[in-house]
Amino acid sequence: MKRPDRLAVGRVVATWWLPTVIACAVGALYVFYSVAQWRALVVPSWDLGIFAEAVQAYSRFEAPIVPIKGPGYNLLGDHFHPILALLGPVYRFFPSALTLLVVQDVLIAASVVPVARLAQRLLGRGGALLVGLVYGLGWGLQGAVGAQFHEVCVAVPLLALGGVAFVERRWGACMAWLAPLVLVKEDLGLTVFMAGLAITWRGRGEGRPAVLRGLAYALFGIVAFVVTVKLLLPAMNPAGTWAYSLDGSATGAGTPMGGSTAAREVPSLWDILTTPSVKLATLLVLLAGAGFVGASSPWFALVLPTLAWRFAGSVDTYYVWDSWHYNAVLVPIAACSLLDVINRWLAPERAAVGDDTDSEDDAPASATRGRRAGAWAVACVPALSLAITASALPLWQLPTLTEDPRMAAAQGALDAVPEGASVETDTTLLARLVPGREVYWVGTSGTMDTPPEYVVIDVRSYAWGGQHVDAESWGSAAHPGHTYETIYSKAGFRVARRTS
Structure with missing residues (x-):
């Protein structure tokens, strides 16, 4: 009886040790960067203070009243992120805004584990190392770390776990991992909606119950979005409204500095995608992160809601690819879309039936040499993109982050x-x-x-x-x-x- 147990433990260790090591390396690098930022007195925005006040209130079992936004301002009336209440106990033991930076780094690093583990199953340990590191240092994740704490960091591991479950056709796990997204930020209900449609499309050959299950999940996402922006946010906003219009224009409603954003003409689809031109750069980097072929995966459709509210908006920082936190949710979606295509290339018969075998060598052995070469080629595209853009990303500035003499x-x-x-x-x-x-x-x-x-x-x-x-x-x-x-x-x- 003991020998099978030892074999099982050895198998688990052999499967998970490399993805875990990669995640720890990524996490250590990000923590080092965050601490360097902290010591250098780098303050890209007021957001870290806002979230520190909210989480401090949660640590006292109080509503997230954030005076930084205005006297008596309930932050749940700005964006809907009640999941941050889970950070209250951590903040209670470590009451510092630096705690939030480290938490964000750990959450992003944790998302590397499932992605690298899936890459290992498909391409072996070399694939785990390549995909895991490039994903962990991805453009949008670096941007989130550089911009300091935001609620979307909680969505990153959820999207990674849900995306891997989608590739492995574990529909129940996929839906379970993504459901909490509606508590991370209001617009992510639309991402859940798209996930439901992707599950419906991929599972359409499994019979009517599978299709109905996916459609019901999509309905859950859209209902959650509507209830949040039409009922919950206005109920807690001091001005009784949703502070951000559907076209992506921040009104600041409910704050002393707030007002109303004048209605503007809805731009054409061409203008939404191309004006200003930095949007094209953002799209190109996103596609490169999916190895370009990843765009053919139904999972890639999950990027559409995020791109839609950003590109249709009137705030310049929404458009960029090289900074801020807006791209963080796109990176796990792109990575899992790429791995979904690679999975179908290497083992079409397994992809069709959802066999979840765990041998890192099975897929390469069962695929043709040409497919394996093609899989490696597209897996290298995100690495090439990262190498080309590295100098524009936050980690490139790490050597300059020295302690401020003040x-x-x-x-x-x-x-x-x-x-x-x-x-x-x-x-x-x-x-x-x-x-x-x-x-x-x-x-x-x-x-x-x-x-x-x-x-x-x-x-x-x-x-x-x-x-x-x-x-x-x-x-x-x-x-x-x-x-x-x-x-x-x-x-x-x-x-x-x-x-x-």
Whole structure:
């Protein structure tokens, strides 16, 4: 009885050790990058502070009220991501915005395991190494890490696991892995809808029950989307609306800076795809990530909702391929689409019946030499694309991320604001001030009856557009009838305390 157990353990180890090692290597690299960013005082946006406040509230078993967005602002009225409540316990033990960066790195790295394991089953260990590393360092995943924490990082491992299950025709597992996407972000309900259609198409030869199951799942995705944007988001948004129009234009509804975006003419399909031209570059990099042939997989259709709301929108950052987090969900979809095509090339008979054998050599042995060569050729396309574009991606800047010489001064500014205080600040120390404090952004506190007790300013922050700003004078001007006095000033950091 013991010998079969040892054999089973050995088989599991032989199957999973390489994908796990690849994932750990990718995760370690991303954590190193995030820590380097943190020490270099790199702050690409205010989003990390926003999510830190939301998760801090979850750690206290409270609603995600985020003062950075505005007094009393419930973040579930901005985007719908209740799944982030699962991070509350982690934040409670490690109360820092850096915790969220590490969590994001771990989630992205975890998605490498199923993708590399499937590549190993199809192409052997060399394939696991090639596909796993190129996927893990993929353009959209690097962009997400460089842009710091966003909720879509939770979707990445779910899409990877669901995509692998689709390739292996494990429909129940595929649907189970993708269902939580509706709790990650509102638009991902449309991605679930497309997954249901893909499952229906691929399983159409399995009889009417299989088709009905796929269609029911697609219906679940579209219903979840409609309920979220028509009922849930408006119910929690201070302005009683969905803060982002269907054409992708951010209105900022419900924030002090918000307003309404004027209706604009719906662009033609040609304009949506080609104007500005960076959209074509994004499409090209996406197709290359799927080895181009991956676009023939029904799974590739899952990219359409994300591309649609981005390309039809009017926000320039939605279009780009080399930065931000918007491409993160596309990378696992493209990788699994490529592996789906390779699976059908190498073992068409297994793809037809869904045999889930686990020998890394079975598929190559059963395929013709030409098909195997073709599979390796298309598997190398994403690697070639990554090599060509590497210098434009965040990890290329890693050698330049050295500790900011103002770090000690920044820590002094943080120490000058006591725990439990309310504080208004710009982007530089926004996320760092969150643990234990009530933090406001300098653009969203104007409507408060009683302004924050402290104002923290970094004169070098891009939030000021190069203008000279002093914390004491700015606080008094921003909040008429109240005065502030400077209590800390060093290396461009200024801290002022309210005196009246």
